[in-house]
Amino acid sequence: MARANPARSPYAATRHLLRNLNDARELRRNPLARTEFAGRTAGEALRAIAMRVDSALHEVGSARHVAILLRVDTERHEAQSVAADLALSIRQFYRERRLAHAAFHIGYLATARAPASVEGDFPARLLSRATSLADSGETASAKAIFADVLASAPDAATACDALLRLATTEAWLHLFDAARTHLDECSELLVRGTFEPARYAALIDGATAARLTLVMFAQGPGAALRDAHDGLPAAATGDRTKLARALAALRVGEASLAGDSLRALTRSTRETFAPELEVDLLTARAEFANFAFSNASLGEELFGRAALLAGAHGLRGRELYARHQLSVARWVHSRRPEDRREYRQLADAVDRSMPARLRSILALVAADVEVAIGSPERALSAANAIASVSTNRYESVSARALAAAALLRMGRLDDAATEAALAREAARAEGHTRVLSLAQRICAQAYFIAGNRRAARTAIEESIECALRFSSPYVQAQAQAIRGRIAGRP
DSSP states (O other): OOOOOTOOHHHHHHHHHHTTTTHHHHHOOOOOTGGGGGGGOOOOOOHHHHHHHHHHHHHHHHHHHHHHIIIIIIIIOHHHHHHTTOOOHHHHHHHHHHHHHHHHHHHHHHOOOOOOOOOOOOOHHHHHHHHHHHTTTTTHHHHHHHHHHHHHHHHHHHHHHHHHHHHHHHHHHHHHHHHHHHHHHHHHHHHHHHHHHHHHHHHHHHHHHHHHHHHHHHHHHHHHHHHHHHHOOOOSSSSHHHHHHHHHHHTOOHHHHHHHOOOOOHHHSSSSOOOOHHHHHHHHHHHHHHHHHOOHHHHHHHHHHHHHHHHHHOHHHHHHHHHHHHHHHHHHHHHHHHHHHHHHHHHOOOOOOOOOHHHHHHHHHHHHHHHHOOOOOHHHHHHHHHHEEEEEESHHHHHHHHHHHHHTTTTOOOHHHHHHHHHHHHHHTTTTTHHHHHHHHHHHHHHHHTTHHHHHHHHHHHHHHHHHHHHHHHHHHHHHHHHHHHTTTO
């Protein structure tokens, strides 16, 4: 068969380049790559080309186009399979592929010739790029790339990295059994493999954080927090583990523990974090500012920074979450109709193409903010959406309590009292103290409206007792105001 001529057209050149990234002999023929070999060893040139390819992929912008380039051209997957994963007809797929190559060509030409001393590791860069795809909703393509890297991993560290990223993606898709299997495979490799000490510590940290995240999604944040207290290996004291512990603490309302973990991360001696960890730290700090201090201005600043950083690194899911939270913070702070409209435009764009975990989190936010300052009908709809995708009892009981709050605002007193009582009993039996505070606050109002002041007083006292440790100052103030009304104070 005749060899492909990469000089025939820009499309031919980019296809040839992506298909031969590790073949110095072929790349010397490619007009896009041949100049990188001047004054360099073959290894140096290949690393420089990989750096330029990575930069060009970043410039492509569209996650779908990046998925096409990596899977069809770099990994050589069948076009029909990739088209099916992307929900494209074959004709549409080939149109998108042409556009992807055109954008890649422009991005590649815009990159400067990399220095001869450049260090590069293409499998690691491919894993990073696939992580961006997973974060942007192209999960089928991301999983396929992780599997490819795993099958041809040059060392145990790369295989562990691929397994951790694959397991994390599966956890966000609520594929918990698959995630556990891949985390177990990673643990086996960590036991029998050979690693540099710093790399080993980073992988142990990543594996521990991934397990805590899986437990939080599958069993609830309380279970993850118990594991963080009791079940961590001695070596697992890294940044990702601290962040996973902080997020679990925030979800259950343990503000002191969350603050300690976040302060430890902020004081980290490392100069930089991986982009996804930096984004997650910014959003966690923003949530903590809103929860512990009711500091909307600081929360807005941190969410804004997180959204910009996530967008710059192609982390579209994290960018969406940060922008979503930023719009909530603005609406809560200003109560202006235009801020409410901006938030609802983002909320209404959430659909089933997004990972199940992201939809669950955003529905919880929607129910909470709408029942507080928005539409009780929208709050009830969001609470029902949580119930449909929840994977643990903490979420389902939270959904029931939020539904009760929405029903109360809608004037459906009997329904609200019934839902709140069910949420209260479940929260009390299962130890969900933050949810118990909300459920008893709703019960207290329902009892008071019905004329049962004694039951209302008992319920609000328990709500306040729970809120003092596990809820925000804003919620505590709400509960105190309800107690005042029950007591007959103006």
